[in-house]
Amino acid sequence: MLxxxxxxxxxxxxxxxxxxTPDVKTFRLFQRGVRPFIYKPGQFVEISIPGAGEAPISITSTPTRPDYLELSIKKTGKVTGLLHGLSMGDVVNIRGPYGRGFPVDELKGEDLLFVAxxxxxxxxRSVINYVLDRRASYGEVIVLYGARSYDDLVFKDDLALWGSRRDMNLLATVDAGCDEWSDREEGWCGRVGVVTTLFxxxxxxxxxxxxxxxGPHIMIKFALAGLMEAGFKPSRIIxxxxRMMKCGIGKCGHCNIGPKYVCQDGPVFTMEEISRLYEAL
Ligand SMILES: Cc1cc2nc3c(=O)[nH]c(=O)nc-3n(C[C@H](O)[C@H](O)[C@H](O)COP(=O)(O)OP(=O)(O)OC[C@H]3O[C@@H](n4cnc5c(N)ncnc54)[C@H](O)[C@@H]3O)c2cc1C
Ligand code: FES
Structure with a gap:
């Protein structure tokens, strides 16, 4: 039996x-296999290049647009570097989807604040576009997005679209005084400052x-402090x-934090769950 x-x-x-950006590429992929690919926003896949290895990567497309899968990959090392060298028509190997995604059904009717x-x-982006494709099922949508510089802002087409919609509110900012401050930022007529200044x-x-x-660890730390100070309950922050991963399916123990496996019990957690895990953040 198979x-x-x-x-x-x-x-x-x-x-x-x-x-x-100079070091992030989004790959739009079409499946050649036969198995239908069903996923939730927040889940991830393991993408591999034979002979080089695998990398866990979050799915950035939304299941409400099922014709393709999109992964946005930052070049950081061996596998991601080789992926950045690929061209249209090349084939990649993907297994998954894995992990616990965002609870998009439980979020129905909620007013949502995204901080990235x-x-x-x-x-x-997967959740935001999911919510926008089912707009009537959700309440207010606010997106706060910060990047180091104009060049580091990802998904500029989505940002332009979200900024033009009247049924959501997008506020974007770039950090001031960073090393890469360039002529481009001088032309940036948006906000300047870290993302928490948008609160x-x-x-x-x-x-x-x-x-x-x-977002990056340091941003999450400061954002959490600001949200707690504003009175957010840990159960209402997701x-x-x-973590470093190998199997992605709760078998190898590479990604554990205490009794939890990030690959299987996460990667999505509420702050209430995280507060019970030693040194999770
Ligand atoms: C659930 C999950 C979702 C992720 N989603 C994305 C995504 O959407 N886009 C994206 O660009 N990256 C994502 N990452 C990070 C990505 O998996 C790593 O950057 C990648 O595995 C690095 O592989 P590499 O072979 O290119 O680098 P390596 O040559 O293995 O390492 C290069 C550097 O990256 C560090 N690194 C490797 N793996 C991780 C990791 N898991 N977390 C933090 N640092 C790591 C290494 O310590 C080293 O400093 C995600 C990671 C996880 C666990
Ligand atoms: S990556 Fe193997 S247990 Fe999580």
């Missing part, structure tokens, strides 16, 4: 490559909003954790 092999990847063909930093917008401007309300955060 059994499903969870480690067996499927072939996906690269149909489009978008240069988001840098490439941390990738998993949140006072966005009229967030801890009694009403449910907050979803993703974030994602990153």
């Amino acid at each position: 059994t499903h092999n969870p480690y067996k990847p499927q072939n996906w063909e690269i149909k489009k490559i978008i240069d988001e 930093g840098g490439i941390g917008l990738a998993p949140l 006072s401007e966005c009229k967030m309300d801890s009694a009403r909003h449910l907050c979803l955060i993703c 974030t994602t954790l990153e």
Whole structure:
């Protein structure tokens, strides 16, 4: 009898490559295999290059647009470096989807506040576009997004679209005084400052909003402090954790934090859950 092999990847063909920033590319992929690919925003895949290795990458597309899968990948090392060298028509191996995604059904009717930093917008973009594609099912949508510089803002097409919609509110900012401060920033007519400076401007309300955060560790730390000070309950703040991973399916123990496996019990956790995990953040 044939059994499903969870480690067996499927072939996906690269149909489009978008240069988001100098070191982030978005790959739009079409599946060549036969298994339908069903996923939730917040889940991740393991993408591999034979002979080089695998990398866990969040899905940035939304299941409401099922014709393709999108992954936004920052070049940081061996596998991601080789992925950046691929061209349209090349084939990559993908297994998954894995992990616990954002609870998009439980979020129905909620007023949502998204806080993202840098490439941390990738998993949140999946939820934001999911919510926008089912707009009537959700309450207010506020997106706060910060990047180091204009060049580091990812998904500029989405940002332009979200900024033009009247049924949501996008506030974007770039850090001031960073090393890469260039002529481009001088042309940036948006806000300047770290993402938490947008808190006072966005009229967030801890009694009403449910907050979803993703970004670099330092941003999450400061954002959490600001949200707690504003009165948000830990059960109403949801974030994602990153850990080194191997199997992605709760077998190897590489990603554990105490009794939890980030690959299986996460990567999406409420702050209430995280507060019970020693040194999770
Ligand atoms: C659930 C999950 C979702 C992720 N989603 C994305 C995404 O959407 N886009 C994206 O660009 N990256 C994402 N990452 C990070 C990505 O997996 C790593 O950057 C990648 O595995 C590095 O592989 P590499 O072979 O290119 O680098 P390596 O040569 O293995 O390492 C290069 C550097 O990256 C560090 N590194 C490797 N793996 C991780 C990791 N898991 N977390 C933090 N640092 C790491 C290494 O310590 C080293 O400093 C995600 C990680 C997890 C766990
Ligand atoms: S990556 Fe193997 S247990 Fe999580």
